[in-house]
Amino acid sequence: MDNETNMDLEYSDDYAEPCPLMWYRDHEVTVQTYVYSLICALGLVGNVLVLLTYAFYKKAKSMTDVYLVNVALADLLFVVALPLIIHNERSRWSMGTWACKLLRGAYSMNVYTSTLLLACISGDRYIAIVQARRSLRTRSQAKAYSRIICLAIWFLAFVLSLPTVIYHQEKNQECITIFSEMETARLVKILIPSMQMVFGFLVPLMVMVFCYSWTMVTLLKAQNFQKHKAVRVVLAVFFVFVLCHLPYNVALLVYTSKLFVERSCGEEQVTLMTLSVSRTAAYLHCCLNPILYAFIGVKFRSHFCQILRDLRCLGKRYIYSGRSSQQTSDLYVSATKTVAEQNGINDNPSSFTL
Amino acid sequence: MSRISACVMVLTIVALGLLCTDAAAVSCCRKYTKGMIPMSLIKGYSIQTITRSCHINAVIFHTNGGKNICTDPSKGWVMESIRKLREKVQAINKKNSKA
Secondary structure (H helix, E strand, O other): OHHHHHHHHHHHHHOOOOEEOOOOHHHHHHHHHHHHHHHHHHHHHHHHHHHHHHHHOOOOOOHHHHHHHHHHHHHHHHHHHHHHHHHHHHOOOOOHHHHHHHHHHHHHHHHHHHHHHHHHHHHHHHHHHOOHHHHHHHHHHHHHHHHHHHHHHHHHHHHHHHHHHHHEEEEOOEEEEOOOOHHHHHHHHHHHHHHHHHHHHHHHHHHHHHHHHHHHHHHHHOOOOOHHHHHHHHHHHHHHHHHHHHHHHHHHHHHHHOOOOOOOHHHHHHHHHHHHHHHHHHHHHHHHHHHHHHOOOHHHHHHHHHHHHHHHHOOOOOOOOOOOOOOOOHHHHHHHHHHHHHOOOOOOHHHHOO | OHHHHHHHHHHHHHHHHHHOOOOOOOEEOOOOOOOOOOHHHEEEEEEEOOOOOOOOOEEEEEEOOOOEEEEOOOOHHHHHHHHHHHHHHHHHHHHHHHO
16 A cells, blocks of 8 residues: 555656636635626616617617617627626636526627627728718618628628527536537537628728728828827727727737647646636727717717706606707718818818708 | 616616625646556546537546546546546445345
8 A cells, every 4th residue: 555655756846637627716706796797887888878869869860870770789788798707717607508698698699699790880981981972872772781691691690690599508517518429529629619700800801900000090181170089089989999808809819729639737727827817808898989089079068968857857858859969979070071082072061951 | 877887787786796606616627647656546537528618528536535637538547547546436336245
């Protein structure tokens, strides 16, 4: 028996033991709880107010307005699901397989719809400002397509989220991916994060880089006292998108590239912790969207203030009967007019409102 | 705005507080033991596959010292050890059948 004990000690340095993957959660559960609570609260308030504003005060008349309503809906869907997702990440899963599928699917849907719609908004602004002359005649037609584009994006997000929904199951009170075949496991475990990186980040990012670059160039040429503010808006929108989503996608890329190879327990733990922290930053984007996109517009803010006054008075709400701007952001209306004038278009300003 | 936001925030924090409980431990082999494990130390084994939440296939040997050791199922000595464990079980099965 002594010999066996000695042999055990002799081998102890060389042993590879199972790696506890969730060790870090004990350390940061409190911090993340408060951050998530803040995200839920702000996301809930912000997106509900955006929807209220559009529902009662400001009709969605431009393509950007339609996109913004859909972004608010997507973010609201996620913010409602987030408390339940948090519950899963901190304790044994007690809600069964279908809740597991739906909640994982809700997160996936939000990533795709939110980022792709933001890319569409940048495209709409590009058309409105850079292609100001050419877009005048086709804008009324293009507006009719915005709802179709939104439906297409929701459908695409649903299709891209299907693998997540199909393969997530509750097992031993954990919400995990379960496969019947090893080859399927190998394929889908690469496919899900890859699709998320490509369609949830890279494609929207490239569209935004292209559209906002040209928008910036055009704005800087314009002789307009508001151009500096508009440029700052474009920069803020772009950099917040990158700051929120880039760290998570880089961590996801590292994690996915080393998925099926041997690596040390320490490396794996650091990667998982990085994923967890950067995912929190990505979550943050859904409560920043109302601020970045909706409340920047002057008219939108006046409608928003009116909501607050009405809520305070508990009075009856009035449908806004005044003329609505074609653009959510008045900055872009001014820029568009200036660009149009420079291009020799002499139509009166009312041609910009449809 | 501040009142609405404050109310929603408080309710959210309370709800989350109620939801938080202890985290479940999840462990996976991420690396294989390089050397062989003497048969005399092995008490039993488990199987890890990539069809669940772990990402490499492994055989986990349970040893007399209470350790769980990750090994590569493609190694010959690993399959040989499992075969010997099976022989032990069959021997016990025979003894119980005779009793």
